[in-house]
Amino acid sequence: MSEELSDFRATVRDWCVDNIPADWRSAQTGVSDEEFVRFQKNWFAELRQAGYAVPHWPAAWGGGMTVEQQVVLYQELAAHDAPRLVLPFVSIHHAASTLLAAGTQKQRERHLPAILDGEIWCQGFSEPGAGSDMAALKTSARKNGDTYIVNGQKLWASGALHADWCLLLARTDPEAPKRRGISYFLLDMRTPGIDVRPIRQATGESHFCEIFLNDVVIPAENLVGPENAGWQVAQETLGAERGMTMLELSERLAHGGFRWLVEECSKPRRNGSVPLDDSRVADRLAELEIQIDGLRLLCSDFATNDDSGPADASIVKLFYSELLQQLTDFGAEVAGLSAQTDLRKPLSSGWESGSWVLDFIGSWEWTIPGGTSEIQRNIIGERGLGLPREPAGA
Structure with missing residues (x-):
């Protein structure tokens, strides 16, 4: 160094x-x-x-x-x-990366300083019938002079209850092939016609929300990129979710999650035994530590490599999300009954807080949003390894 x-x-x-x-x-x-x-x-x-x-x-x-x-x-x-x-996670990563890559100078000057001043964003991509197959979205945006009139429903919008603005995908050409008729908008969440409803999760929190849009008016100047090119713009947003955010999350997994796990394995149980004295526990810890070190190296290489391929962000996201799930699952197993009964967690912590059962439930947030693990494997296979695409409808 x-x-x-x-x-x-x-x-x-x-x-x-x-x-x-x-x-x-x-x-x-x-x-x-x-x-x-x-x-x-x-x-x-x-x-x-x-x-x-x-x-x-x-x-x-x-x-x-x-x-x-x-x-x-x-x-x-x-x-x-x-x-x-x-x-502010969506604001500083998803919104910022989208604006920097595809926004106009006016849009950047309006929103990037505002984000630094505390402007909160959410993401309106998924719908009840368009999750992993995001291109199947049905929310419509009809051009009306200098505005678009939007109707539809969004689902799994993290933090939408507190958001000032939303990154919104809507269909502007219903006749076009599904990936070619989508446009990308910046939506002011104070616009009339928006109804945000929190979804109560298994953890007791309501981090996810539904957004209902009823004749919502969006100025045409809030269009990001060309009309009907929203699918391409959305890849910048998803690239942020699958890529550079992992630099922070991998370090938190290493210095936070793994540290909590080692401490958990070192606690004496009621019968006087210590889980870490069990060779199977020690072997599992060693295996997880090796994988975490690999993840950190992978993230660093991805961030510093100017020649990153189209599948590299998916590799990082897949590796992190499934490793997070393995680590929190093992933590819940080692902690035993106490982890099942003490279901409290600091709201400003991550998915590696040491509250093992809640962390494990929360870890599924990373194997599903931003493209499920199955979707990531398809991207890696098709775009990274050059394998044939899956047959339509498979």
């Missing part, structure tokens, strides 16, 4: 010691939605002031860190058990 990078690590480490709330876990357990939102916005503002909120953005928009610096930042935040940015 260079001296410059070592100095940067020391700076981040000192900041973490001085600024990460020591009691945030207890303060964020069992709190109201309003308190969760307030905490998240305050924590984002703290990170922004330090220059740590959007390190992956270009320097002109408030970012500019090298990949090596980002890795160090995420390592230190995870090692010091920092709260995770849950509420």
